[in-house]
Structures are given as structure tokens and as C-alpha cells.
Amino acid sequence: MFDFDNRRNRFIKIEDVPDSYMREIKKKTLSDEYYPRYHVAPKHGLLNDPNGLAYHNGEHHIFYQWFPLGPVHGLKYWYHLSTKDFVDYTDHGIALYPDEDFDSHGCYSGSAVSVDEDLYLFYTGNKMLEDHTFIQSQCLAVMGNNNSMIKKGVIANTPADFTHDFRDPSVIKRDDKLMMFVGGKTIEGDGALALYVSDTVEGDFKYQGKIDAQAEDFGYMWECPSYYEEKDQGVLILSPQGISSQNKYDYKNVFSVVYAIGDKVDVNQQTFTHGGFIEMDKGFDFYAPQTYLDHQGRRIMLGWLGNSKSKYPTDKNGWAHMLTIPREIMIKNDTLRQRPLAELKALRTEKQALHQTNYLTSKAFELVCDVEDVFQLSFENDKGDHITFSSDGMAYCLDRTHMSEVYAEKFGTVRYAKRKIQKNHTIRIFVDHSSMEIFCDDGETVLTSRFFIHQLSLLKIENITGNLYYLSNIKNGQTI
Numbered sequence: 001m002f003d004f005d006n007r008r009n010r011f012i013k014i015e016d017v018p019d020s021y022m023r024e025i026k027k028k029t030l031s032d033e034y035y036p037r038y039h040v041a042p043k044h045g046l047l048n049d050p051n052g053l054a055y056h057n058g059e060h061h062i063f064y065q066w067f068p069l070g071p072v073h074g075l076k077y078w079y080h081l082s083t084k085d086f087v088d089y090t091d092h093g094i095a096l097y098p099d100e101d102f103d104s105h106g107c108y109s110g111s112a113v114s115v116d117e118d119l120y121l122f123y124t125g126n127k128m129l130e131d132h133t134f135i136q137s138q139c140l141a142v143m144g145n146n147n148s149m150i151k152k153g154v155i156a157n158t159p160a161d162f163t164h165d166f167r168d169p170s171v172i173k174r175d176d177k178l179m180m181f182v183g184g185k186t187i188e189g190d191g192a193l194a195l196y197v198s199d200t201v202e203g204d205f206k207y208q209g210k211i212d213a214q215a216e217d218f219g220y221m222w223e224c225p226s227y228y229e230e231k232d233q234g235v236l237i238l239s240p241q242g243i244s245s246q247n248k249y250d251y252k253n254v255f256s257v258v259y260a261i262g263d264k265v266d267v268n269q270q271t272f273t274h275g276g277f278i279e280m281d282k283g284f285d286f287y288a289p290q291t292y293l294d295h296q297g298r299r300i301m302l303g304w305l306g307n308s309k310s311k312y313p314t315d316k317n318g319w320a321h322m323l324t325i326p327r328e329i330m331i332k333n334d335t336l337r338q339r340p341l342a343e344l345k346a347l348r349t350e351k352q353a354l355h356q357t358n359y360l361t362s363k364a365f366e367l368v369c370d371v372e373d374v375f376q377l378s379f380e381n382d383k384g385d386h387i388t389f390s391s392d393g394m395a396y397c398l399d400r401t402h403m404s405e406v407y408a409e410k411f412g413t414v415r416y417a418k419r420k421i422q423k424n425h426t427i428r429i430f431v432d433h434s435s436m437e438i439f440c441d442d443g444e445t446v447l448t449s450r451f452f453i454h455q456l457s458l459l460k461i462e463n464i465t466g467n468l469y470y471l472s473n474i475k476n477g478q479t480i
């Protein structure tokens with residue numbers, strides 16, 4: 001593998017690397033015992049944010065940020081998959097290449113709008129200058145039939161009240177107008193959102209100003225906004241950087257994800273009035289989620305099942321990260337609820353009733369179980385390495401202190417989440433080799449995490465009843 005500590009190597013293009021290099025890191029990637037089977041993951045290299053999610057031309061389209069050459073953040077491409085059922089995927093390969101002056105150092109994150117046969121992709125063009133500073137411009141590319149791609153170029157430059165950290169356009173249609181939200185850091189050093197409006201999808205996006213989102217002291221940079229409207233409400237999902245808390249429950253990861261539910265954004269006043277920001281996930285590895293509406297009217301969300309700034313045990317095999325499972329999200333009692341997408345039931349194969357000790361025949365499974373107020377489950381190997389998920393009745397606790405490979409210790413190895421439902425209820429847990437997605441409290445509390453237990457083989461439970469379903473592989477999600 002290239003030496004990526006030499007930062008110049010992070011900008012080598014895939015086109016300039018021999019196939020033998022790619023074959024070698026693909027082989028290493030796929031031989032990794034921690035590589036997932038039913039999550040979208042890179043065939044090699046690093047995956048980060050989901051991008052351009054859309055239901056378009058009868059299929060769900062998923063793009064993601066990809067650095068092909070190794071497990072680091074380097075030159076980013078958009079990789080493209082589509083699926084009708086979240087079981088069989090079509091691998092379309094690279095959709096956006098960093099091959100223009102304005103995106104020469106990366107096609108960064110963005111969103112999609114479907115218009116008739118075309119999918120409009122709004123993304124950030126990242127360009128490095130000689131002094132190693134960056135310019136980030138918002139760009140448009142139009143994907144037509146047969147995935148033909150026409151780059152239309154820059155549609156918005158950075159306004160004077162923002163610094164060069166200005167990216168990740170989220171574009172939605174409202175009536176006959178388009179609204180574009182761009183995340184960034186202001187010249188005062190605060191995280192903020194910029195609002196643009198245009199009359200047409202290819203049109204002239206006019207800067208309206210910074211949105212007042214009732215967010216004093218709420219981080220130094222806002223990445224990956226994802227805004228949508230449902231009936232008379234507006235929902236803003238955001239990945240702010242620079243937030244922490246004194247209590248043990250909130251904002252323990254290097255970067256967090258929050259949402260707020262409120263009135264629809266007022267374009268004339270540039271305000272978003274809402275009921276307060278709520279942390280979206282209480283696990284260790286969740287970032288940059290995006291949502292879209294499908295043909296059945298479901299709001300579907302996928303996130304990056306990872307986090308920046310951490311080295312992961314899989315780095316040595318040339319790959320990093322995966323996307324979360326697709327989830328349906330909905331508003332209930334002024335909070336967002338997350339549910340595994342119904343289609344995932346089609347992955348179920350053998351069913352096993354849970355006993356106190358369960359021997360695992362595969363590392364890809366789902367648990368559907370009833371938990372009491374006090375309970376514990378522990379995933380282990382025969383040496384006793386383990387990760388536990390438990391509750392004392394008041395809070396949940398995910399403890400990965402005793403995994404075979406502990407990492408990112410400086411951000412702590414235990415996470416707590418206050419329980420919303422303190423009595424018995426059903427929880428669902430999705431495990432895929434090195435990832436765990438835990439849905440509790442009717443989807444109000446979710447913990448998304450990576451975990452690394454060498455030769456995982458056992459599940460032990462206390463005060464829990466229910467079933468385990470082994471899950472089959474998705475097809476082509478990883479181009480195996």
C-alpha cells in the first residue's frame with residue numbers, strides 16, 4: 001500500500017494506479033474477518049458519507065464518498081449503487097471523478113433531486129491551492145439515462161460571511177422553487193447553514209443569507225445538513241463539529257449527529273424555529289446521515305457507520321467503514337423514530353430461539369428480543385473477549401472496553417443512553433461481523449457502533465427472551 005503519511009499520496013488518482021495494486025488490496029479487504037456481508041461497504045479503500053440518496057426511475061440510488069487506494073481520507077470520488085429491494089444491488093462503479101479544475105481535489109458530499117429521467121447531483125467541488133488552502137464550491141452534475149454524466153460546473157461560490165469550510169449541499173423542492181442548504185463555518189468561527197433559492201433546478205441559486213437556527217455555541221463547523229419537510233413541519237439533520245457535554249450521556253464522540261423538528265424554514269426571514277437539537281445516535285460510530293422519500297412515501301435514511309479521526313483495526317487490510325442499514329424514519333411525539341427498513345426481513349434465513357448461551361454459526365444476524373428493565377447481552381469469543389449491551393433500568397450501556405481489538409480509546413470505550421421506555425419492550429439488534437445497530441425505545445434510542453472481536457462465537461443473555469435470525473448476504477453491495 002502507498003505510504004499515506006506522505007500526504008501527496010492521498011491525491012493519487014485511481015486511473016494512475018496499476019490494476020495489480022487494486023487486485024491486491026481488494027483481496028486483502030475481502031479476506032478480512034471483519035468485512036460485512038449485508039451492509040454496503042467499499043470493495044477496497046475508504047467509504048464515508050452516503051451521498052445523492054434518491055428514489056429515481058424505479059430504483060433506490062445510493063452514492064457514497066470513496067477513496068479507492070487505502071483506508072484514509074484522500075481524493076474523493078462518488079461511487080454509485082442502485083437497488084429495487086435492498087437485497088440485490090446493481091454496481092454502477094464510479095459516478096463522479098475529481099477531474100475538473102473546480103473539483104480537482106475531491107468530489108465531496110451532496111444530495112440529489114430527481115427530475116423526470118434525470119438525476120441532478122449537487123455536490124461540493126474541493127480544490128487545493130498552492131498554499132495548501134482549499135476552495136469549496138457547490139457544483140451540479142446531471143446523470144441521465146445509462147448513467148451518462150454531464151458536469152455543469154460551479155453553481156455557488158462561498159459567501160463573504162463564511163470561511164473556506166463550506167460544503168455538502170442539501171437541495172429540496174418546495175412548491176415551484178428549489179432550496180439549497182450548505183453547511184459551513186462562519187468567519188466568526190461558528191457552525192452555520194447558508195440558504196440559497198432558485199426558480200429552476202439548473203437555475204441561478206441566489207444566496208439568501210445565514211439561517212438563524214436557534215443555535216448559540218453549537219460547534220465550530222456544521223457538516224452534512226439534510227433538511228426535509230413533512231406536512232407543516234421542517235426537520236433538520238446535521239453533523240456539527242465541536243460539541244461536547246459535561247454529562248455522561250451526550251456528545252461523547254469526536255463529532256456528533258443531531259436533529260431538530262420545527263416549523264418549515266422561513267425563506268424570507270432565514271429562520272428555522274424548532275423544539276431543540278437532539279442527538280440522533282448514542283453509539284460510537286455514526287455520522288453524516290441523509291434521507292430521501294421513496295415511492296411508497298417512506299422517509300428512508302442511511303448514514304456512515306464510522307467516524308473521522310479514529311484509526312480502525314481494519315486499516316491494515318486496506319479498507320475502512322460501511323454504510324448503516326437502510327432505516328425508515330418518522331416523527332412521533334416530537335421525536336424522530338428509526339426502524340430497520342421492512343425489506344431487510346427478506347434477508348432472514350434460519351431462526352434460533354435464544355437461550356442463556358448461544359453458539360453462533362455466522363456473524364451476520366438480527367436479534368428480535370424482549371428485554372426486562374435490568375438485562376445484559378454479551379457477544380464473546382472463546383477467549384472471553386467481549387462487548388456488552390446492558391441496562392440497569394434507567395439507562396442503556398454499551399461497553400466495548402474488552403474487545404479483542406480496542407481502538408479510539410481517547411474518546412472512551414463506554415457509551416450511555418437514558419432509557420425512554422423503562423419497562424419490558426422489544427428491541428432489535430443487527431450484527432454484521434464488526435458492526436452493531438441497536439434499536440430501542442420504539443426507535444427513539446439507537447446505538448450504532450463498530451466492534452472487533454476476533455472469531456466471535458458466543459452470545460450470552462440475561463433477562464432477555466426472543467429469537468435470532470441469521471441474515472444472508474446482499475448481492476453486489478460490495479462487488480465481491
Ligand code: FRU
Pocket residue numbers: 048049065076108109110124167168223224287288
Ligand atoms: C463529512 C465530510 C464532508 C465532506 C466529506 C469529504 O464526513 O467531511 O463534510 O464533504 O466528508 O469526504
